[in-house]
Amino acid sequence: MAQMTMIQAITDALRVELKNDENVVLFGEDVGKNGGVFRATEGLQDEFGEDRVFDTPLAESGIGGLAIGLATQGFRPVPEIQFFGFVYEVMDSISGQMARMRYRSGNTVNMPITLRSPFGGGVHTPEMHADSLEGLMAQQPGLKVVIPSNPYDAKGLLISAIRDNDPVIYLEHMKLYRSFRDEVPEEEYTIELGKANVKREGADITFIAYGAMVQASLKAAEELEKDGVSAEVIDLRTIAPLDVETIVESVKKTGRCVVVQEAQRVAGIASQIVAEIQERAILHLEAPVLRVTAPDTIFSFPQAEDVWLPNHKDIVKKANEALNY
Amino acid sequence: MTLKDSGLSNDQLLDMFYYMLLSRRSDERMWLLNRSGKIPFVVSCQGQEAMQVGSSFALHKGVDYTAPYYRDVGVVLTMGMTVKELFLQAFAKAEDPNSGGRQMPGHFGHRRLNMLSGSSPVTTQVPHAVGIALALKMKQEEAVSFVTLGEGSSNQGDFHEGLNFASVHDLPVIVMVENNQYAISCGIEQQVNCKHISDRAIGYGIHGETVDGNDPVAVYQAISNARKRALAGMGPTLIEAVAYRLTPHSSDDNDLTYRTKEEVDLAKEKDGLIIFKRTLKDQGILTADIEQAYEAKIKALIDEATTYADEAPYADVSTLFDGVYHQ
Ligand SMILES: Cc1ncc(C[n+]2csc(CCOP(=O)(O)OP(=O)(O)O)c2C)c(N)n1
Ligand SMILES: [Mg+2]
Numbered sequence: 001m002a003q004m005t006m007i008q009a010i011t012d013a014l015r016v017e018l019k020n021d022e023n024v025v026l027f028g029e030d031v032g033k034n035g036g037v038f039r040a041t042e043g044l045q046d047e048f049g050e051d052r053v054f055d056t057p058l059a060e061s062g063i064g065g066l067a068i069g070l071a072t073q074g075f076r077p078v079p080e081i082q083f084f085g086f087v088y089e090v091m092d093s094i095s096g097q098m099a100r101m102r103y104r105s106g107n108t109v110n111m112p113i114t115l116r117s118p119f120g121g122g123v124h125t126p127e128m129h130a131d132s133l134e135g136l137m138a139q140q141p142g143l144k145v146v147i148p149s150n151p152y153d154a155k156g157l158l159i160s161a162i163r164d165n166d167p168v169i170y171l172e173h174m175k176l177y178r179s180f181r182d183e184v185p186e187e188e189y190t191i192e193l194g195k196a197n198v199k200r201e202g203a204d205i206t207f208i209a210y211g212a213m214v215q216a217s218l219k220a221a222e223e224l225e226k227d228g229v230s231a232e233v234i235d236l237r238t239i240a241p242l243d244v245e246t247i248v249e250s251v252k253k254t255g256r257c258v259v260v261q262e263a264q265r266v267a268g269i270a271s272q273i274v275a276e277i278q279e280r281a282i283l284h285l286e287a288p289v290l291r292v293t294a295p296d297t298i299f300s301f302p303q304a305e306d307v308w309l310p311n312h313k314d315i316v317k318k319a320n321e322a323l324n325y
Numbered sequence: 326m327t328l329k330d331s332g333l334s335n336d337q338l339l340d341m342f343y344y345m346l347l348s349r350r351s352d353e354r355m356w357l358l359n360r361s362g363k364i365p366f367v368v369s370c371q372g373q374e375a376m377q378v379g380s381s382f383a384l385h386k387g388v389d390y391t392a393p394y395y396r397d398v399g400v401v402l403t404m405g406m407t408v409k410e411l412f413l414q415a416f417a418k419a420e421d422p423n424s425g426g427r428q429m430p431g432h433f434g435h436r437r438l439n440m441l442s443g444s445s446p447v448t449t450q451v452p453h454a455v456g457i458a459l460a461l462k463m464k465q466e467e468a469v470s471f472v473t474l475g476e477g478s479s480n481q482g483d484f485h486e487g488l489n490f491a492s493v494h495d496l497p498v499i500v501m502v503e504n505n506q507y508a509i510s511c512g513i514e515q516q517v518n519c520k521h522i523s524d525r526a527i528g529y530g531i532h533g534e535t536v537d538g539n540d541p542v543a544v545y546q547a548i549s550n551a552r553k554r555a556l557a558g559m560g561p562t563l564i565e566a567v568a569y570r571l572t573p574h575s576s577d578d579n580d581l582t583y584r585t586k587e588e589v590d591l592a593k594e595k596d597g598l599i600i601f602k603r604t605l606k607d608q609g610i611l612t613a614d615i616e617q618a619y620e621a622k623i624k625a626l627i628d629e630a631t632t633y634a635d636e637a638p639y640a641d642v643s644t645l646f647d648g649v650y651h652q
Contacts, residue, residue, distance in 0.1 A: 085445065088446065
């Protein structure tokens with residue numbers, strides 16, 4: 001086992017799959033010689049050659065289209081979008097094309113594409129470099145959306161994503177890239193897509209989170225423990241498809257739930273989770289299911305980021321509302 | 326570099342030099358501020374001042390419209406942004422007229438100066454500038470719309486869509502591609518396979534030309550002619566100005582992972598600022614006294630702007646909801 005940051009675990013997963021399967025190809029802006037602006041693909045061009053790991057011209061729509069064409073010919077493309085805020089430039093390739101290709105081809109074509117991209121707040125990058133746009137992706141049937149919260153999961157989930165025969169949007173929270181290390185096995189392993197992970201067991205309340213909000217939820221749980229509250233923390237890992245079963249099972253046990261997302265409040269994953277819970281477990285609830293989210297503004301300017309982004313204190317506060325309902 | 330027949334007086338030539346120097350010194354200060362932890366990010370104009378100042382000199386302040394991109398310190402200063410305003414945006418302070426501290430550094434915009442706020446996704450500004458040009462044509466205004474972008478950015482779909490529409494409707498828009506040979510780490514040969522970005526003009530049925538981007542006078546003339554054509558109803562022009570990016574892509578980038586110091590040093594010998602200064606001196610237009618006076622004036626302006634911007638307050642957290650919707 002080695003101690004790895006999340007970005008190292010991602011590079012490691014890419015290396016494993018480049019070695020395992022000659023059909024895996026990596027491409028995007030500055031991913032080759034430069035090794036990516038966050039160094040996720042560092043050294044991979046040298047190791048696997050310019051046919052397997054290559055730079056594209058600066059045009060995201062083209063990157064998406066290229067992935068689709070390659071996928072129809074048996075390749076497993078792993079394109080990178082340099083910042084997820086620029087996904088709008090490739091939106092049609094993703095939602096209009098790769099997500100529907102299987103369906104409109106009468107189920108005769110695989111789309112084994114893993115589109116990787118950094119996103120997320122907390123690193124002082126306004127204007128489309130930090131937005132949480134996973135909700136847009138989750139709304140499109142045909143796509144899977146994976147968001148790791150730690151180095152160990154990052155590796156196993158990425159390997160699974162690359163081996164999956166459907167398009168996977170794999171989102172990497174920038175704040176998590178280098179903020180902590182985990183034990184990560186050197187060998188290959190997979191983590192099943194579409195399955196949530198109970199990070200912490202508890203009896204009184206359930207926190208449901210993904211990405212950077214998992215750390216915040218764990219911290220909130222530790223804080224509440226001092227007051228004798230036992231909180232369960234669920235890391236969704238995959239937000240589409242949602243692991244409704246694990247969510248509902250936990251809420252039935254605890255009777256109280258706070259859903260946490262970094263994205264703005266309206267039309268997010270949290271709303272979807274609340275709806276699923278009330279449809280399936282309303283008679284088990286001791287309090288309304290509450291949400292902790294960012295406010296409905298454009299992503300914050302740097303000086304207000306700490307206020308704008310949800311944190312463990314916001315979660316504790318909401319938890320107490322649910323507990324004292 | 327021929328200064329004769331340029332149609333520019335000695336005073337105008339000196340003015341051009343002044344703005345090029347002002348841009349360079351402002352940029353250098355921003356790197357110092359970044360390295361000392363005062364400002365978060367710099368994306369530099371260094372190496373592109375000649376094309377930025379030369380082009381803007383051909384535009385009419387307060388009349389023409391600009392949609393600059395993130396390196397255009399030379400454009401925004403020439404078009405009338407003050408040094409203080411420039412530094413307020415670098416520090417992202419509340420009083421910054423560009424965005425009130427809400428934008429990334431280098432994302433310029435100034436309502437009073439007819440300057441459109443640019444967004445982070447590259448090339449989005451091209452169709453915007455075309456839209457402005459359509460409005461100018463419909464309102465029969467005697468003005469042009471000027472837009473810039475990097476050569477790497479000319480591969481985006483927005484470039485094609487904007488230029489094609491502009492051509493179909495003979496719109497008064499001037500598109501200047503600032504070819505600095507790199508898109509972050511990717512050299513020009515990985516980005517395009519045509520000889521000149523301006524070759525693409527043929528495909529749109531418009532006039533295109535490539536000019537030496539280190540020669541402010543050559544760029545001035547190309548843009549002046551483009552402006553005349555635009556106002557005469559002859560439609561858009563695509564100008565490619567070629568120079569070299571003298572700094573890393575931004576303050577977050579180490580350029581020596583993808584290019585050599587020798588290559589950068591070689592390019593520095595062709596630096597438009599240095600060559601223009603030498604030419605003006607050789608021709609007796611710029612004297613040592615004038616140069617010194619400019620340096621002193623610029624240093625004082627930048628010092629004052631730095632102190633002011635450093636001390637100015639940030640936008641208050643309570644303003645987070647302002648400007649999301651009309652209030
Ligand atoms: C749509 C989009 N994709 C990617 C980026 C990230 N990015 C910022 S600048 C840049 C390179 C731009 O190169 P070029 O157009 O040559 O302009 P230069 O920076 O060299 O002036 C890239 C890839 C972006 N801002 N927008
Ligand atoms: Mg460039």
